[in-house]
Amino acid sequence: MKIVNGSKQLEQLLSSPKTIHQLPVPALVERALMNHEGELTNTGALSVQTGTYTGRSPKDKFIVDEPSVRTTIDWGSVNQPISQSTFKALYEKVLYYLQQKDVRYASNGFVGADPAYQLPITYVNEFAWHHLFARQLFIREGQPGKSNQEPFTIVSAPTFKANPTIDGTNSEAFVIISFEERVVLIGGTEYAGEMKKSMFSVMNYLMPDEDVLPMHCSANTNENGETALFFGLSGTGKTTLSASTHRSLIGDDEHGWTEAGIFNIEGGCYAKCIHLSQEQEPQIWNAISFGAVLENVAVSEGKPNYDDAHLTENTRAAYPIEAIPNALKPSVAGSPTTIIFLTADAFGVLPPISKLTKEQAMYHFLSGYTSKLAGTERGITQPEATFSTCFGAPFLPRKPETYASMLGEKIEANDVDVFLVNTGWTGGSYGTGSRMKLRYTRAMVEAALQGELNQVETETDPIFGLRLPSRCPGVPDELLNPRNAWVDKAAYDKTANALASKFADNFVRFSSAKASIQQAGPTVPN
Template identity: 65%
Template sequence: MSMVIQTESGASFHFGGKKHMNLSVAELVEEALRKNEAVLTHEGALRALTGPFTGRSPKDKYTVNDPSVTNFIDWGSVNQPMDPEKFEQIWTRLQSYLRDKEVYIFDGFAGADPTYRLPIRVINEYAWHNLFVRQLFIRPTEEELAGHKPEFTVVCAPGFKADPSVDGTRSETVIAVSFERKLVIIAGTQYAGEMKKSIFSVMNYLLPDQGVLPMHCSANVGKDGDVALFFGLSGTGKTTLSADPERLLIGDDEHGWSDRGVFNFEGGCYAKCIGLSREKEPQIWEAIRFGTVLENVVLDQHRKPDFHDNTLTENTRAAYPVDFIPGAVIPGVAGHPNVILFLTADAFGVLPPISKLTPEQAMYHFLSGYTSKLAGTERGVTEPEATFSTCFGAPFLPRPAHVYAEMLGKKIAEHQVDVYLVNTGWTGGPYGVGERMNLGYTRAMVRAAINRELSQVKYTVDPIFGLAMPLECPGVPAELLNPRNTWKNTDEYDQKAKELAERFHQHFAKFPDVSAAVKAAGPKL
């Protein structure tokens, strides 16, 4: 029997195959196993493989150049334009492809604050993808489900291929969002993270008009209500550092900051799990159980995960509901932040493990967004690559950077927020020579910042980067706090530091209109 699904924008989906609406976790697991999409691990998690696509495909991501948005999008390599006619022809063929197929449908929300949440619908070709979105987005109550009217729809069909010669795409893979259609198309890739990040991009476009700053950050809160935000790209430690047994988790990746405080966009976590151990990350370890989706994790003959095996990818992942973390804040809403931490995985090995930023430096480093792309997070990245990702989330920001930066600057000033730069990357030398920052020491520094212990110590200023480095920190050897002391050859450190400083200046030339004070807050050449 044919079924027509109508969206808020008037787009119609015509499906003649079997439809599975809002299945439970157990039902979706059974469906994935029935269709041989995945296998169960020894403790009940569902392990799926994503084939050749083990990370996002940013070069295949498009925004439809609809008349209503054309003047508000920051067009370029991140937001590649697609003609509305091309989108419509892809959409027409995609509907034909799905017409007689079995599909799985999830209705839920993005945004834990009811004032700003976005009702969404996700339609999947794969059952395990539908389990993924069920665990990652916000699950409605029965009452909410009864009255659910999706305002944005995601259709994910990995088996459908775009035709570059006809569609004008770069490859057979396409991730395209139409704000007029209120529709996202994902095709030609099995990597589940594309669904999560597509809705994040949608929220990043919609919320600034409502006075809400969308942020690529994790967030937690102490027992006294003190909120901390952790900005950073994939692999820099957002999920790991925010999952702190001493604090309550609000969310691990995407949040909004309104006039009322911070709220999670999601209802789940998407943790990198390469090298995962019970000792270092006990909360994430315990979250991997029935209902969790593992991506590209190698299993032994008894289906026990080997989290140290990177044969398939460095970007192994675990997706689970946020309430799998003990004491998670449900719903994910809290007050205004007291502390912000910018996380950077410095592959040069020259930035301090922690430094306190002035308001001007905070704006400089937010606009810079310096970090390293870590292996596996994007297709083709096999080892750390130094990169600048504006606002620590450039791949997901449809609007110009200044829109987000100005909102952050105002909120930092209004709420008197302390801001720190934390290097979770390399020390003692660059990638290949030095070693990755000790997680235990990083946790100690982060806790000292959040607990205001670093407000009581003396600082010294780095001569090149101008960063205020604490001379002491509880639980951390003092000699590690100045990165120059960790290198065997200080001349080589100075050379690398100058090289990175030059890269900062080259990138910041993209922002000619910022104030002189913010420009002066960067490294000294």
């Protein structure tokens, strides 16, 4: 069912003299300031607040139930269906709403740095700062015609509030993807991250048909072309750990893995900046300059206060990848030699680093364990244990096994070393223990990338079955075995066994996995 009226309305909207096209960054900043959408900080970055929605709103995300995708979408609480007729009516209402505005902003861009897989996009925004955000996060220059993908259009109207009774939504907010109409429709939320994450969901659906594995990970490489991937949910350290002074950044959040290698899906970075410091994260600190967008960061007399979380823990900075001095351009590199799975374990029982067998790698990829951190989603005010398949379940339209199978094949074909790194708590659970120091995590990651842990003597954790290195340059030996870092050993054993049981309970849904993968998980006490 083609949305003829919606398509005509979109054409009219884009051709209207009230729609301003391809405004450069300085003009968008000027517009945002003129419209009182934000304020300029002493770094030159534009500071904005997103109101009620300071993170993603997963319960308000839908995919249109269309014939071409009906049998391939993994329908459920993550991928909620909405009917074509409901979408059609809401789409037309939003377009009409935008037509009544004095000004709208539209630009063309791309997602996917590899020309062979680039997806052209048009984004239409009600707010100038949203358009600035999109200009910084999406790829601004591409090679049209190299890809066989038809363009997508993002339509964002944050001040349009849906009526759930009439519009078929769950609240005033909505994020709806139509694969047949090639449209992402967003309304009722001012959180700009919905734009980038919705396009990641689109790529997660389209790319497997091109034999490309889409991944929620950051990536960097060295001068020898040795590429590393960092998987993990928001707040686990993907952006921080991939921004290295002696490695080239490929991208901080979303990538595709082809037979030839890796490519960045985005053209910018979206870094968490709570407690950001120049000393600990100089590249991110320096990237927050003119043209960057600061979301929900407290500002006093023009100066950002990165330690102030009264608006949200999920403070963010959006900036173009070129703001990182050693970013790789174009953002394309060879297949990885090392993969790092990142978790922020709020229980404080997973080791700070361990090397995984291939079977363990598949087990932990399918499990995707971490702790959701405060502010990354509505309603999350304290860290909460969660299992997010492939370290990105909220963005996977297809069944998890599709992505896991592709990853397993690529690990095998490229003989990749895989490590599990806990950037969470040590010496006790959240509230008792302390967060692992960043300098120790950096030292462990560096040792893994340099191959320094391959020859180190290891011991096997009796509960999780993970191989723990006995030493690591720059890290106190007593931290490498998490049990040794706890004063109360009995409390550690009880907490570790409880987490092992959570792993087992979660993995029941993957009963079709090979026995060797199922047996690679933790040992659950009787």
